[in-house]
């Protein structure tokens with residue numbers, strides 16, 4: 082379970098990682114792994130942390146954003162196996178002198194692929210189509226029903242034009258979509274793949290047959306897709322979210338999907354996941370995935386290695402590449 086070595090840093094790894102990542106962690110550190118992958122409670126993490134120098138944790142750990150003040154003094158670094166870090170209170174870490182790193186870059190393509198899957202799946206009825214085949218209801222199909230919505234040539238608005246937003250733009254350009262985006266600052270034209278910049282989120286919404294959420298969850302973006310924002314979308318718009326669930330106001334989205342004001346939604350992320358708002362389960366016009374954005378072996382392995390690169394750099398006394406503090 083652990084690789085001994087008195088002079089090696091002691092690292093607590095909260096979830097089971099890809100085998101190559103675990104092998105490297107065990108060789109590089111005195112690593113406590115989680116071979117059964119049983120999710121650890123906050124109390125278990127805090128208690129185990131006392132005999133470790135660093136944590137390799139994930140955004141799937143349910144530790145609450147305020148666990149950093151409770152960490153023992155031994156913890157000097159937290160490497161999160163995620164690009165998102167809304168599960169960590171960075172100012173609290175800074176105040177305690179704890180270094181925090183994340184894994185940008187290596188999950189961009191996988192996450193943008195999932196955004197396109199959500200977009201296509203929501204528009205073309207991947208969820209209900211799959212159910213019809215499994216339930217032996219093919220005979221119900223006619224030339225006029227059921228039907229999905231066109232994607233090619235439609236307008237796509239991207240909220241958040243960072244790495245993943247740009248990768249979504251690149252893919253959507255291949256579908257001949259007319260691209261729009263909103264982010265804090267405009268990107269270089271080549272990185273936007275011809276997308277039109279909207280300084281205000283509200284100004285972009287009327288141009289979105291599709292809206293893809295690709296921004297980070299921050300105090301500014303939490304709940305930004307609310308009833309008012311939805312009212313500015315065209316009739317029959319489709320919303321996809323591969324970023325974080327709390328960017329969406331669930332009540333507003335569910336009301337719009339139930340009434341038919343929005344045509345469909347594709348969601349890989351949910352507020353409070355894995356406990357999702359149960360009303361999503363009974364909606365026919367949603368395509369739901371269990372936070373699979375980075376879930377490919379190559380991507381998960383690259384994320385794990387990035388965490389170890391950052392931990393190794395830190396313990397060598399160097400500046401980790403993906404520093405958040």
Ligand code: DGY
Nearest residue numbers: 140162163164165375
């Ligand atoms: C990320 O890296 O932030 C993904 O959403 C997985 O947590």
